[in-house]
Amino acid sequence: MSGRLTIVGLGPGDADLTTPAVTEALRAATDLIGYDTYLARVPDFGTEQHRHGSDNRYELDRARHALTLAAEGRHVAVVSGGDPGVFAMAAAVFEAVETGDPSWRDLDITVLPGVSAMLAAAAEAGAPLGGDFCVLSLSDNLKSWETIAKRLTAAAAGDFVIALYNPASKARPHQLGEAFDLLRQEKPPETPVLFARAAGSKDATLTVTTLGEADAGLADMRTLVIIGSKGTRLIPREGRRPLVYTARSEGEAR
Protein backbone atom coordinates (compact mmCIF):
# COMPACT_ATOMS: atom_id res chain seq x y z
CA MET A 1 0.00 0.00 0.00
CA SER A 2 1.02 3.61 -0.51
CA GLY A 3 1.98 5.55 2.60
CA ARG A 4 0.04 8.40 4.06
CA LEU A 5 0.51 10.81 6.93
CA THR A 6 -2.36 12.71 8.51
CA ILE A 7 -1.70 15.29 11.22
CA VAL A 8 -4.81 15.67 13.36
CA GLY A 9 -6.00 17.79 16.26
CA LEU A 10 -8.24 16.17 18.86
CA GLY A 11 -9.60 19.47 20.09
CA PRO A 12 -9.34 20.75 23.65
CA GLY A 13 -10.44 17.69 25.62
CA ASP A 14 -14.12 16.77 25.44
CA ALA A 15 -14.73 13.93 23.00
CA ASP A 16 -17.68 15.84 21.49
CA LEU A 17 -15.31 18.64 20.45
CA THR A 18 -13.33 16.29 18.19
CA THR A 19 -14.46 16.66 14.58
CA PRO A 20 -15.86 13.64 12.71
CA ALA A 21 -13.11 14.11 10.11
CA VAL A 22 -10.46 13.57 12.77
CA THR A 23 -12.27 10.59 14.29
CA GLU A 24 -12.46 8.98 10.84
CA ALA A 25 -8.77 9.61 10.15
CA LEU A 26 -7.86 8.06 13.49
CA ARG A 27 -10.00 5.02 12.75
CA ALA A 28 -8.39 4.55 9.34
CA ALA A 29 -4.79 4.79 10.58
CA THR A 30 -2.51 1.78 10.96
CA ASP A 31 -0.22 3.73 13.29
CA LEU A 32 -0.87 6.48 15.83
CA ILE A 33 1.99 8.69 16.96
CA GLY A 34 1.86 11.29 19.68
CA TYR A 35 2.36 12.38 23.23
CA ASP A 36 1.02 9.69 25.58
CA THR A 37 -1.57 12.05 27.08
CA TYR A 38 -3.13 12.65 23.67
CA LEU A 39 -3.01 9.01 22.54
CA ALA A 40 -4.89 8.10 25.72
CA ARG A 41 -7.79 10.20 24.39
CA VAL A 42 -8.09 8.17 21.17
CA PRO A 43 -10.78 5.47 21.49
CA ASP A 44 -10.00 1.82 20.78
CA PHE A 45 -11.55 1.23 17.36
CA GLY A 46 -11.18 -2.53 17.65
CA THR A 47 -8.83 -2.56 14.66
CA GLU A 48 -5.20 -3.61 14.61
CA GLN A 49 -3.54 -0.34 15.25
CA HIS A 50 -0.05 0.38 16.53
CA ARG A 51 0.29 3.11 19.11
CA HIS A 52 3.66 4.84 19.40
CA GLY A 53 3.45 7.00 22.51
CA SER A 54 6.24 9.26 23.60
CA ASP A 55 7.22 12.03 25.93
CA ASN A 56 6.04 15.49 24.99
CA ARG A 57 9.49 16.99 24.47
CA TYR A 58 10.78 15.06 21.47
CA GLU A 59 8.58 16.57 18.80
CA LEU A 60 11.08 16.43 15.97
CA ASP A 61 12.04 12.80 16.71
CA ARG A 62 8.37 11.90 16.74
CA ALA A 63 7.84 13.70 13.42
CA ARG A 64 10.73 11.79 11.81
CA HIS A 65 9.41 8.52 13.15
CA ALA A 66 6.00 9.27 11.62
CA LEU A 67 7.52 10.15 8.25
CA THR A 68 9.66 7.01 8.26
CA LEU A 69 6.61 4.82 8.87
CA ALA A 70 4.60 6.61 6.17
CA ALA A 71 7.49 6.14 3.73
CA GLU A 72 7.29 2.40 4.48
CA GLY A 73 3.68 2.46 3.25
CA ARG A 74 1.84 2.76 6.53
CA HIS A 75 -1.14 5.03 7.20
CA VAL A 76 0.09 7.20 10.03
CA ALA A 77 -1.90 9.63 12.15
CA VAL A 78 0.14 12.16 14.14
CA VAL A 79 -2.00 13.15 17.10
CA SER A 80 -2.03 16.61 18.74
CA GLY A 81 -4.41 18.15 21.23
CA GLY A 82 -6.30 21.25 20.13
CA ASP A 83 -5.39 22.23 16.58
CA PRO A 84 -2.25 20.62 15.13
CA GLY A 85 -1.16 23.87 13.46
CA VAL A 86 -1.08 26.04 16.61
CA PHE A 87 2.00 25.31 18.76
CA ALA A 88 1.60 21.60 18.08
CA MET A 89 2.89 18.84 15.81
CA ALA A 90 2.23 20.16 12.28
CA ALA A 91 5.16 22.61 12.22
CA ALA A 92 7.48 19.92 13.63
CA VAL A 93 6.44 17.50 10.87
CA PHE A 94 7.10 20.06 8.13
CA GLU A 95 10.43 20.99 9.70
CA ALA A 96 11.32 17.28 9.56
CA VAL A 97 10.21 17.13 5.91
CA GLU A 98 12.30 20.16 4.98
CA THR A 99 15.46 18.89 6.67
CA GLY A 100 14.96 15.14 6.08
CA ASP A 101 14.94 12.52 3.33
CA PRO A 102 14.03 14.24 0.02
CA SER A 103 11.57 11.42 -0.80
CA TRP A 104 9.44 12.53 2.16
CA ARG A 105 8.31 15.51 0.04
CA ASP A 106 6.44 13.08 -2.22
CA LEU A 107 4.38 11.62 0.62
CA ASP A 108 0.67 12.27 0.88
CA ILE A 109 0.59 14.59 3.93
CA THR A 110 -2.70 16.07 5.18
CA VAL A 111 -3.46 18.36 8.12
CA LEU A 112 -6.91 18.11 9.73
CA PRO A 113 -7.73 21.17 11.85
CA GLY A 114 -9.23 21.02 15.32
CA VAL A 115 -10.69 23.32 17.95
CA SER A 116 -7.65 25.03 19.46
CA ALA A 117 -7.31 25.74 23.18
CA MET A 118 -7.70 29.49 22.72
CA LEU A 119 -11.12 29.03 21.10
CA ALA A 120 -12.28 26.72 23.89
CA ALA A 121 -10.95 29.12 26.52
CA ALA A 122 -12.68 32.07 24.88
CA ALA A 123 -15.95 30.13 24.67
CA GLU A 124 -15.86 29.40 28.42
CA ALA A 125 -15.46 33.10 29.20
CA GLY A 126 -17.79 34.66 26.63
CA ALA A 127 -16.12 36.20 23.59
CA PRO A 128 -12.80 37.75 24.68
CA LEU A 129 -11.32 37.09 21.21
CA GLY A 130 -14.16 39.04 19.56
CA GLY A 131 -11.76 41.72 18.32
CA ASP A 132 -8.29 41.61 16.79
CA PHE A 133 -5.90 39.40 18.75
CA CYS A 134 -2.37 37.99 18.96
CA VAL A 135 -1.39 34.46 19.88
CA LEU A 136 2.00 33.76 21.46
CA SER A 137 3.73 30.81 23.00
CA LEU A 138 5.61 31.85 26.11
CA SER A 139 7.93 28.85 25.85
CA ASP A 140 11.52 29.84 25.24
CA ASN A 141 12.63 26.34 24.31
CA LEU A 142 12.79 27.40 20.67
CA LYS A 143 13.02 31.17 20.76
CA SER A 144 14.71 33.70 23.00
CA TRP A 145 13.05 35.65 25.77
CA GLU A 146 14.15 38.77 23.88
CA THR A 147 11.94 37.73 20.93
CA ILE A 148 9.03 37.01 23.27
CA ALA A 149 9.42 40.40 24.99
CA LYS A 150 9.59 42.20 21.64
CA ARG A 151 6.37 40.54 20.56
CA LEU A 152 4.54 41.27 23.80
CA THR A 153 5.51 44.93 23.45
CA ALA A 154 4.31 45.00 19.84
CA ALA A 155 1.04 43.28 20.76
CA ALA A 156 0.46 45.90 23.46
CA ALA A 157 1.34 48.73 21.06
CA GLY A 158 -1.33 47.47 18.67
CA ASP A 159 -3.87 47.11 21.51
CA PHE A 160 -4.48 43.50 20.53
CA VAL A 161 -6.10 41.00 22.86
CA ILE A 162 -3.27 38.58 23.73
CA ALA A 163 -3.66 34.81 24.08
CA LEU A 164 -0.69 33.09 25.73
CA TYR A 165 0.02 29.41 25.16
CA ASN A 166 2.51 27.54 27.38
CA PRO A 167 2.44 30.29 30.02
CA ALA A 168 4.36 28.24 32.58
CA SER A 169 6.07 24.95 33.22
CA LYS A 170 8.24 23.54 35.96
CA ALA A 171 11.31 24.47 33.92
CA ARG A 172 10.05 28.02 33.36
CA PRO A 173 8.22 29.22 36.47
CA HIS A 174 9.05 32.93 36.14
CA GLN A 175 8.17 33.84 32.57
CA LEU A 176 4.50 34.60 32.95
CA GLY A 177 5.29 36.94 35.84
CA GLU A 178 7.83 38.71 33.67
CA ALA A 179 5.30 38.94 30.86
CA PHE A 180 2.74 40.49 33.22
CA ASP A 181 5.37 42.96 34.48
CA LEU A 182 6.17 43.96 30.93
CA LEU A 183 2.52 44.36 29.97
CA ARG A 184 1.77 46.39 33.12
CA GLN A 185 4.04 49.08 31.70
CA GLU A 186 1.98 49.18 28.50
CA LYS A 187 -1.63 48.47 29.46
CA PRO A 188 -3.95 49.81 32.20
CA PRO A 189 -4.15 47.82 35.47
CA GLU A 190 -7.90 47.28 35.02
CA THR A 191 -7.31 45.30 31.79
CA PRO A 192 -9.19 41.99 32.16
CA VAL A 193 -7.04 38.85 32.45
CA LEU A 194 -8.37 35.30 32.18
CA PHE A 195 -6.78 32.07 33.37
CA ALA A 196 -8.56 29.26 31.55
CA ARG A 197 -7.39 25.88 32.76
CA ALA A 198 -8.31 22.72 30.82
CA ALA A 199 -10.91 24.66 28.82
CA GLY A 200 -13.21 22.46 26.78
CA SER A 201 -12.77 19.50 29.11
CA LYS A 202 -14.62 18.23 32.16
CA ASP A 203 -11.88 19.70 34.40
CA ALA A 204 -12.33 23.24 33.08
CA THR A 205 -11.86 26.16 35.46
CA LEU A 206 -11.86 29.85 34.67
CA THR A 207 -10.48 32.73 36.74
CA VAL A 208 -11.35 36.30 35.79
CA THR A 209 -9.05 38.97 37.20
CA THR A 210 -7.20 42.10 36.11
CA LEU A 211 -3.70 42.81 34.90
CA GLY A 212 -3.06 44.78 38.08
CA GLU A 213 -3.93 41.81 40.28
CA ALA A 214 -3.06 38.83 38.08
CA ASP A 215 -1.04 36.19 39.94
CA ALA A 216 1.21 34.27 37.56
CA GLY A 217 1.18 31.38 40.04
CA LEU A 218 -2.35 30.51 38.87
CA ALA A 219 -1.02 29.19 35.55
CA ASP A 220 0.33 25.73 34.84
CA MET A 221 0.94 23.72 31.68
CA ARG A 222 -2.78 23.21 31.06
CA THR A 223 -3.63 26.91 31.38
CA LEU A 224 -4.26 29.37 28.59
CA VAL A 225 -4.00 33.04 29.59
CA ILE A 226 -5.94 35.78 27.81
CA ILE A 227 -5.13 39.46 28.38
CA GLY A 228 -7.73 41.93 27.15
CA SER A 229 -7.50 45.02 24.96
CA LYS A 230 -9.07 48.42 25.58
CA GLY A 231 -12.26 46.98 24.09
CA THR A 232 -12.52 44.01 26.47
CA ARG A 233 -15.44 44.35 28.88
CA LEU A 234 -16.97 42.54 31.82
CA ILE A 235 -20.72 42.07 32.16
CA PRO A 236 -21.50 41.59 35.86
CA ARG A 237 -24.10 38.95 36.72
CA GLU A 238 -25.99 38.15 39.90
CA GLY A 239 -24.40 35.20 41.71
CA ARG A 240 -22.25 34.12 38.77
CA ARG A 241 -18.90 35.16 37.40
CA PRO A 242 -19.00 38.00 34.88
CA LEU A 243 -19.20 37.40 31.16
CA VAL A 244 -16.14 38.67 29.30
CA TYR A 245 -16.19 39.87 25.71
CA THR A 246 -14.25 42.16 23.42
CA ALA A 247 -16.41 44.68 21.63
CA ARG A 248 -16.29 44.40 17.87
CA SER A 249 -15.64 48.14 17.69
CA GLU A 250 -12.69 47.97 20.08
CA GLY A 251 -9.84 50.35 19.62
CA GLU A 252 -11.94 53.32 18.60
CA ALA A 253 -11.66 56.57 20.42
CA ARG A 254 -14.62 56.61 22.81
Place this chain on the structure above:
Amino acid sequence: MSGRLTIVGLGPGDADLTTPAVTEALRAATDLIGYDTYLARVPDFGTEQHRHGSDNRYELDRARHALTLAAEGRHVAVVSGGDPGVFAMAAAVFEAVETGDPSWRDLDITVLPGVSAMLAAAAEAGAPLGGDFCVLSLSDNLKSWETIAKRLTAAAAGDFVIALYNPASKARPHQLGEAFDLLRQEKPPETPVLFARAAGSKDATLTVTTLGEADAGLADMRTLVIIGSKGTRLIPREGRRPLVYTARSEGEAR
Protein backbone atom coordinates in the same frame (compact mmCIF):
# COMPACT_ATOMS: atom_id res chain seq x y z
CA MET B 1 -39.70 25.64 29.96
CA SER B 2 -36.72 27.75 30.88
CA GLY B 3 -35.01 29.60 28.04
CA ARG B 4 -31.57 28.89 26.75
CA LEU B 5 -29.25 30.43 24.20
CA THR B 6 -26.36 28.53 22.61
CA ILE B 7 -23.98 30.28 20.26
CA VAL B 8 -22.42 27.71 17.94
CA GLY B 9 -19.81 27.61 15.19
CA LEU B 10 -20.38 25.24 12.27
CA GLY B 11 -16.72 25.19 11.30
CA PRO B 12 -15.35 26.21 7.94
CA GLY B 13 -17.69 24.40 5.56
CA ASP B 14 -17.32 20.62 5.38
CA ALA B 15 -19.95 18.85 7.46
CA ASP B 16 -17.29 16.57 8.93
CA LEU B 17 -15.53 19.59 10.44
CA THR B 18 -18.59 20.43 12.58
CA THR B 19 -18.12 19.12 16.12
CA PRO B 20 -20.62 16.60 17.54
CA ALA B 21 -21.30 19.09 20.39
CA VAL B 22 -22.51 21.65 17.88
CA THR B 23 -24.58 19.14 15.94
CA GLU B 24 -26.28 18.06 19.17
CA ALA B 25 -26.99 21.68 20.20
CA LEU B 26 -28.51 22.37 16.78
CA ARG B 27 -30.68 19.26 17.05
CA ALA B 28 -31.93 20.26 20.51
CA ALA B 29 -32.83 23.86 19.57
CA THR B 30 -36.39 25.04 19.03
CA ASP B 31 -35.17 28.08 17.10
CA LEU B 32 -32.19 28.64 14.82
CA ILE B 33 -31.00 32.18 14.14
CA GLY B 34 -28.31 33.17 11.69
CA TYR B 35 -27.22 34.40 8.33
CA ASP B 36 -29.11 32.49 5.62
CA THR B 37 -25.91 31.00 4.19
CA TYR B 38 -25.06 29.36 7.53
CA LEU B 39 -28.61 28.16 8.27
CA ALA B 40 -28.57 26.43 4.89
CA ARG B 41 -25.72 24.27 6.21
CA VAL B 42 -27.77 22.99 9.17
CA PRO B 43 -29.36 19.59 8.37
CA ASP B 44 -33.10 19.04 8.74
CA PHE B 45 -33.37 17.04 11.96
CA GLY B 46 -37.02 16.17 11.31
CA THR B 47 -38.05 18.06 14.44
CA GLU B 48 -40.29 21.10 14.68
CA GLN B 49 -37.72 23.82 14.49
CA HIS B 50 -38.12 27.46 13.57
CA ARG B 51 -35.50 28.96 11.30
CA HIS B 52 -34.99 32.71 11.45
CA GLY B 53 -32.68 33.55 8.58
CA SER B 54 -31.42 37.04 7.93
CA ASP B 55 -29.01 39.13 5.97
CA ASN B 56 -25.41 39.04 7.16
CA ARG B 57 -25.21 42.71 8.09
CA TYR B 58 -27.66 43.00 10.97
CA GLU B 59 -25.69 41.15 13.62
CA LEU B 60 -26.88 43.16 16.59
CA ASP B 61 -30.56 42.94 15.56
CA ARG B 62 -30.15 39.19 15.16
CA ALA B 63 -28.53 38.95 18.61
CA ARG B 64 -31.41 40.87 20.24
CA HIS B 65 -33.94 38.68 18.46
CA ALA B 66 -32.20 35.57 19.78
CA LEU B 67 -32.12 36.93 23.34
CA THR B 68 -35.80 37.91 23.17
CA LEU B 69 -36.77 34.39 22.10
CA ALA B 70 -34.61 32.81 24.82
CA ALA B 71 -36.22 35.12 27.41
CA GLU B 72 -39.60 33.76 26.25
CA GLY B 73 -38.40 30.30 27.22
CA ARG B 74 -37.27 28.98 23.87
CA HIS B 75 -34.09 27.01 23.20
CA VAL B 76 -32.26 29.18 20.71
CA ALA B 77 -29.15 28.34 18.72
CA VAL B 78 -27.32 31.29 17.16
CA VAL B 79 -25.45 29.93 14.17
CA SER B 80 -22.09 31.21 12.91
CA GLY B 81 -19.65 29.74 10.42
CA GLY B 82 -16.17 28.86 11.71
CA ASP B 83 -15.82 29.67 15.39
CA PRO B 84 -18.49 31.93 16.89
CA GLY B 85 -15.95 33.87 18.96
CA VAL B 86 -13.70 34.98 16.09
CA PHE B 87 -15.26 37.84 14.10
CA ALA B 88 -18.66 36.19 14.35
CA MET B 89 -21.83 36.24 16.41
CA ALA B 90 -20.65 35.69 20.00
CA ALA B 91 -19.36 39.24 20.54
CA ALA B 92 -22.55 40.67 19.03
CA VAL B 93 -24.69 38.62 21.43
CA PHE B 94 -22.70 39.79 24.47
CA GLU B 95 -22.84 43.38 23.26
CA ALA B 96 -26.63 42.99 23.07
CA VAL B 97 -26.66 41.51 26.59
CA GLU B 98 -24.60 44.39 27.99
CA THR B 99 -26.73 47.09 26.42
CA GLY B 100 -30.12 45.34 26.58
CA ASP B 101 -32.78 44.15 29.02
CA PRO B 102 -31.10 43.52 32.41
CA SER B 103 -32.97 40.20 32.74
CA TRP B 104 -30.98 38.88 29.78
CA ARG B 105 -27.97 38.57 32.10
CA ASP B 106 -29.78 35.78 33.95
CA LEU B 107 -30.25 33.67 30.82
CA ASP B 108 -28.38 30.42 30.36
CA ILE B 109 -25.95 31.43 27.57
CA THR B 110 -23.35 28.97 26.25
CA VAL B 111 -20.73 29.31 23.52
CA LEU B 112 -19.67 26.17 21.64
CA PRO B 113 -16.39 26.63 19.80
CA GLY B 114 -15.75 25.55 16.22
CA VAL B 115 -12.90 25.21 13.76
CA SER B 116 -12.21 28.78 12.66
CA ALA B 117 -11.39 29.73 9.08
CA MET B 118 -7.76 30.55 9.91
CA LEU B 119 -7.16 27.02 11.21
CA ALA B 120 -8.73 25.46 8.11
CA ALA B 121 -6.74 27.78 5.85
CA ALA B 122 -3.51 26.96 7.66
CA ALA B 123 -4.22 23.23 7.41
CA GLU B 124 -4.67 23.47 3.63
CA ALA B 125 -1.28 25.15 3.27
CA GLY B 126 0.78 23.19 5.82
CA ALA B 127 1.44 24.97 9.11
CA PRO B 128 1.84 28.70 8.44
CA LEU B 129 0.47 29.49 11.93
CA GLY B 130 3.13 27.30 13.55
CA GLY B 131 4.74 30.32 15.23
CA ASP B 132 3.36 33.37 17.01
CA PHE B 133 0.63 35.09 15.01
CA CYS B 134 -1.87 37.95 14.92
CA VAL B 135 -5.44 37.81 13.71
CA LEU B 136 -7.12 40.93 12.32
CA SER B 137 -10.37 41.74 10.60
CA LEU B 138 -9.81 44.18 7.77
CA SER B 139 -13.42 45.32 7.87
CA ASP B 140 -13.76 48.97 8.83
CA ASN B 141 -17.49 48.74 9.48
CA LEU B 142 -16.82 48.86 13.21
CA LYS B 143 -13.35 50.35 13.54
CA SER B 144 -11.39 52.99 11.70
CA TRP B 145 -8.78 52.37 9.04
CA GLU B 146 -6.39 54.23 11.34
CA THR B 147 -6.83 51.51 13.97
CA ILE B 148 -6.33 48.79 11.37
CA ALA B 149 -3.16 50.45 10.05
CA LYS B 150 -1.79 50.87 13.58
CA ARG B 151 -2.33 47.16 14.25
CA LEU B 152 -0.78 46.03 10.96
CA THR B 153 2.28 48.12 11.78
CA ALA B 154 2.51 46.65 15.28
CA ALA B 155 2.07 43.10 13.94
CA ALA B 156 4.91 43.69 11.49
CA ALA B 157 7.10 45.21 14.23
CA GLY B 158 6.65 42.04 16.28
CA ASP B 159 7.37 39.84 13.23
CA PHE B 160 4.12 37.97 13.78
CA VAL B 161 2.50 35.86 11.09
CA ILE B 162 -0.66 37.81 10.19
CA ALA B 163 -4.04 36.24 9.41
CA LEU B 164 -6.53 38.64 7.81
CA TYR B 165 -10.27 38.02 8.04
CA ASN B 166 -12.70 39.97 5.82
CA PRO B 167 -9.90 41.09 3.49
CA ALA B 168 -12.27 42.49 0.87
CA SER B 169 -15.88 43.05 0.02
CA LYS B 170 -17.76 44.91 -2.70
CA ALA B 171 -18.07 47.88 -0.36
CA ARG B 172 -14.34 47.81 0.47
CA PRO B 173 -12.36 46.81 -2.62
CA HIS B 174 -9.21 48.80 -1.83
CA GLN B 175 -8.31 47.90 1.74
CA LEU B 176 -6.33 44.74 1.18
CA GLY B 177 -4.19 46.56 -1.38
CA GLU B 178 -3.56 49.32 1.15
CA ALA B 179 -2.69 46.71 3.78
CA PHE B 180 -0.20 45.06 1.41
CA ASP B 181 1.32 48.48 0.61
CA LEU B 182 1.72 49.20 4.30
CA LEU B 183 3.27 45.80 5.02
CA ARG B 184 5.65 46.11 2.05
CA GLN B 185 7.31 48.98 3.91
CA GLU B 186 7.86 46.74 6.95
CA LYS B 187 8.49 43.22 5.66
CA PRO B 188 10.73 41.76 2.92
CA PRO B 189 9.17 41.28 -0.56
CA GLU B 190 9.88 37.52 -0.46
CA THR B 191 7.61 37.09 2.59
CA PRO B 192 5.16 34.26 1.75
CA VAL B 193 1.52 35.28 1.29
CA LEU B 194 -1.38 32.83 1.07
CA PHE B 195 -4.86 33.39 -0.32
CA ALA B 196 -7.03 30.59 1.06
CA ARG B 197 -10.52 30.70 -0.41
CA ALA B 198 -13.30 28.60 1.11
CA ALA B 199 -10.76 26.59 3.11
CA GLY B 200 -12.19 23.48 4.73
CA SER B 201 -14.95 23.17 2.14
CA LYS B 202 -15.29 21.33 -1.17
CA ASP B 203 -14.67 24.64 -3.02
CA ALA B 204 -11.29 25.24 -1.37
CA THR B 205 -8.55 26.88 -3.40
CA LEU B 206 -5.14 28.02 -2.24
CA THR B 207 -2.75 30.48 -3.86
CA VAL B 208 0.83 30.74 -2.61
CA THR B 209 2.65 33.93 -3.57
CA THR B 210 4.90 36.59 -2.02
CA LEU B 211 4.27 39.98 -0.49
CA GLY B 212 6.14 41.57 -3.39
CA GLU B 213 3.82 39.99 -5.95
CA ALA B 214 0.57 39.60 -4.01
CA ASP B 215 -2.45 40.81 -6.00
CA ALA B 216 -5.19 42.03 -3.67
CA GLY B 217 -7.70 41.32 -6.44
CA LEU B 218 -7.42 37.60 -5.63
CA ALA B 219 -9.36 38.06 -2.36
CA ASP B 220 -13.10 38.10 -1.92
CA MET B 221 -15.43 37.70 1.06
CA ARG B 222 -14.69 33.97 1.33
CA THR B 223 -10.92 34.43 1.35
CA LEU B 224 -8.60 34.36 4.32
CA VAL B 225 -5.17 35.92 3.73
CA ILE B 226 -2.09 34.82 5.65
CA ILE B 227 1.13 36.85 5.53
CA GLY B 228 4.24 35.10 6.81
CA SER B 229 6.90 36.09 9.33
CA LYS B 230 10.66 35.81 8.95
CA GLY B 231 10.27 32.19 10.05
CA THR B 232 7.76 31.21 7.36
CA ARG B 233 9.24 28.84 4.77
CA LEU B 234 8.29 27.13 1.55
CA ILE B 235 9.14 23.48 0.90
CA PRO B 236 9.24 22.98 -2.89
CA ARG B 237 7.72 19.75 -4.21
CA GLU B 238 7.85 18.07 -7.61
CA GLY B 239 4.66 18.76 -9.57
CA ARG B 240 2.71 20.10 -6.62
CA ARG B 241 2.45 23.45 -4.89
CA PRO B 242 4.94 24.02 -2.10
CA LEU B 243 4.18 23.26 1.51
CA VAL B 244 4.17 26.34 3.71
CA TYR B 245 5.06 26.32 7.39
CA THR B 246 6.38 28.65 10.04
CA ALA B 247 9.35 27.27 11.91
CA ARG B 248 8.77 26.91 15.63
CA SER B 249 12.05 28.71 16.23
CA GLU B 250 11.06 31.69 14.08
CA GLY B 251 12.32 35.10 14.98
CA GLU B 252 15.74 33.97 16.11
CA ALA B 253 18.85 35.44 14.63
CA ARG B 254 19.99 32.93 12.02
